Amino acid sequence: MVEFRIDRHSGMAAYLQIVQQVQEALRLGILAAGDQLPTAARVAADTKLNPNTTLKAYRELEHLGLVEPRPGVGTFVSASPARPRSLADSPLRGELSDWMRRAHGEGLEWADVSALITAARVEHYPAV
């Protein structure tokens, strides 16, 4: 089981936050095949989130092939979820780490680094 954290000031839609947190839990191995996701009522009780928002996130996750609804029982992680590749050992992680080391070495403050990341994100992920 996982517990969701809804950041009300992130500017990101709450249902997307749930989608992301499930994806992350799958990557980290917190969730595995066959695990049940909390019911919408449970999420509502824990986080004050409208149950329909949770259901919308679960539909999106189902669409991504990550979870399956079992009518009358709940929502479960798919037997063979189209799992996002583990990112921890991806070369991208190492390259980003190298890049950040250089930025730090050149004396950039975190605010500068963050601004560069945001600018790059707007360029490549305009929809986020």
Added chain:
Amino acid sequence: MTSADGASRWAVEARGLGKRYGRRWAVRDLSVRIPAGAVCGLVGPNGAGKSTLLGMAGRLVRPTTGSLHVFGAPVSAAPGLTDISFLTQDKPLFPRFTVEETLRLGRELNPRWDRAVAERIVRSGKLSMAARIGSLSGGQRSRVALALAFGKRPRLLLLDEPMADLDPLAAHEIGGLLLAEAAEQGTTVVMSSHRMADVATMCDHLVALDGGRVRLAGEVDTLLAAHVLVTGVHLTEGVPAEIARHTVVESRAVGRQFTALVRPRGRIEGDWKIAEPGLEEVLLGYMRSPAAPPLLTAAARTESAENEEDEGAAA
């Protein structure tokens, strides 16, 4: 949302509803509906008519004009009373009663009383049944009040500022309890609130009032998606022509920067930065611009009001 008898698809349906106190109209010519199963936030500045509207739906206030139906039946009809729970802001409970005596009162007064539900709500708060109401904290009293409200097994639960006087922890607990029980029992909830962050995540529907009239009504997602924030360089006097062709809710120019909250009709031409507004930004935009045309989505519009509604609303 749809049920066998089409009439009860709408938990609340107001047509031309008005309430006058002396010479002042607290609610005026209000036509709106709230679908069954919704968790609907009722927002607006103080004096907007929120409590009056809740009072009319809860049969504490008699309308001056118009009609008000709850699940398809006129609100004045006798059967309506068992369908509705109304929790006013002061959460009236007898301070000298114990929790147990309070629940017993609920059982004696309500033919459809669900003891299991009421006791579950009380117990999940680790409340002693023997505790006196007067000795409880604000959050605990709210819990007992909600236990009474849900124990009645209402189809419609009306709440006036349910979390206004609670500390953050209690507000979180009570809000979660409210949503979980409503989901479990399929209760339609209409709650007034000043806490925009709560409304944005707790509610799937919204009715925004100002000066006794509806400014926004419908599904929160649809209302948000109907608006964009436009920012750009201001070169001319007034609202630039390519923006003015859309419905401009609010606009302002600071130095060379022009910002507007817009209901787009089609594409916005020109070199503008377009962003999605948050719920609070949209609401504040309407509250600051009394002349901006109201927006009711298809779900919130009554048939009689349908023709008056403008283009962008169908979004």
